[in-house]
Amino acid sequence: MAPQHVAHLKNWMEQMQQFASRADEDGLFLHDCFEICSVVDADEDSATFEYTVRKGECNFSNNFHGGAIATLIDNLTTAALFTRE
Numbered sequence: 001m002a003p004q005h006v007a008h009l010k011n012w013m014e015q016m017q018q019f020a021s022r023a024d025e026d027g028l029f030l031h032d033c034f035e036i037c038s039v040v041d042a043d044e045d046s047a048t049f050e051y052t053v054r055k056g057e058c059n060f061s062n063n064f065h066g067g068a069i070a071t072l073i074d075n076l077t078t079a080a081l082f083t084r085e
Contacts, residue, residue: 005044006039006042009047013034016034033068033075047080
């Protein structure tokens with residue numbers, strides 16, 4: 001783990017959380033995902049995150065909702081780009 005890469009990534013995630021707070025005042029998924037998602041590891045070529053699926057993010061089959069998965073992957077793969085200096 002490279003501390004500077006983790007710091008870059010956490011900084012980006014904090015900025016996204018602030019953006020999502022302004023854009024999503026109703027407590028929808030994007031705002032919440034940055035509040036509970038954490039960086040496990042990061043280096044110049046990769047990033048590992050941890051996220052716990054909550055009941056409200058599940059579909060009628062009690063599986064993580066596909067739209068929520070797509071949104072999370074979209075935002076976190078973008079976040080991984082910010083591990084580079």
